[in-house]
Amino acid sequence: xxxxxxxxxxxxxxxxxxxxxxxxxxxxxxxxxxxxxxxxxxxxxxxxxxxxxxxxxxxxxxxxxxxxxxxxxxxxxxxxxxxxxxxxxxxxxxxxxxxxxxxxxxxxxxxxxxxxxxxxxxxxxxxxxx
Amino acid sequence: xxxxxxxxxxxxxxxxxxxxxxxxxxxxxxxxxxxxxxxxxxxxxxxxxxxxxxxxxxxxxxxxxxxxxxxxxxxxxxxxxxxxxxxxxxxxxxxxxxxxxxxxxxxxxxxxxxxxxxxxxxxxxxxx
Numbered sequence: 001x002x003x004x005x006x007x008x009x010x011x012x013x014x015x016x017x018x019x020x021x022x023x024x025x026x027x028x029x030x031x032x033x034x035x036x037x038x039x040x041x042x043x044x045x046x047x048x049x050x051x052x053x054x055x056x057x058x059x060x061x062x063x064x065x066x067x068x069x070x071x072x073x074x075x076x077x078x079x080x081x082x083x084x085x086x087x088x089x090x091x092x093x094x095x096x097x098x099x100x101x102x103x104x105x106x107x108x109x110x111x112x113x114x115x116x117x118x119x120x121x122x123x124x125x126x127x128x129x130x
Numbered sequence: 131x132x133x134x135x136x137x138x139x140x141x142x143x144x145x146x147x148x149x150x151x152x153x154x155x156x157x158x159x160x161x162x163x164x165x166x167x168x169x170x171x172x173x174x175x176x177x178x179x180x181x182x183x184x185x186x187x188x189x190x191x192x193x194x195x196x197x198x199x200x201x202x203x204x205x206x207x208x209x210x211x212x213x214x215x216x217x218x219x220x221x222x223x224x225x226x227x228x229x230x231x232x233x234x235x236x237x238x239x240x241x242x243x244x245x246x247x248x249x250x251x252x253x254x255x256x257x258x
Binding site for chain 1: 159162163165166169170173177178179180181182183184187188191200204207208211214215218243246247249250251253254
């Protein structure tokens with residue numbers, strides 16, 4: 001089929017970055033990050049199924065500085081994607097789609113993401129130390 | 131008769147609506163909804179087992195309720211992941227060959243990881 005060159009409507013680059021558009025992009029980026037992270041958790045299960053030695057070396061890697069840094073990033077992505085996903089589902093159900101509410105719910109998601117991630121790590125480090 | 135109801139472009143393509151236009155959309159909403167409780171359970175459970183030794187981890191995974199929740203979480207997670215990555219690829223990869231290759235790769239990897247995870251949970255559950 002011949003391609004017809006029609007003018008295109010302005011795309012993302014003509015807009016000033018806004019909280020709403022940035023949060024939409026972050027939802028995708030965290031989704032991609034979480035997809036990569038699933039490999040880590042399947043690895044944990046495989047190691048546990050393989051035996052004590054494999055599991056111990058996995059736990060060693062997870063507890064290293066690189067492992068902990070990756071897990072922290074993963075937690076941040078997970079909590080964000082979960083909370084913002086709920087925001088998306090509420091929009092799909094017809095709730096909160098006016099401009100004021102999208103900004104307010106966006107701020108709630110950002111603040112709650114930071115708070116829950118820090119809380120999760122405080123609890124995890126206490127459990128780990130105990 | 132049916133052909134006269136179609137637009138000229140539709141007749142040229144020889145393709146009509148497959149009546150499945152909303153399927154991808156629904157797949158994401160349904161798996162998102164399921165992942166809210168599953169994801170919360172999983173995250174709290176993983177935190178509760180931070181730094182667990184082999185014995186504790188095995189005992190936890192092999193209890194029936196935990197094993198069932200793990201299997202559900204794995205199945206829905208990789209369903210959601212496969213559909214989510216497909217959406218991203220369809221939006222941003224415009225070269226036909228690269229698009230097809232990455233769509234196939236994403237599907238293969240997601241199914242392989244899901245099978246690896248499910249097999250591991252079953253192996254742990256049935257051996258202990």
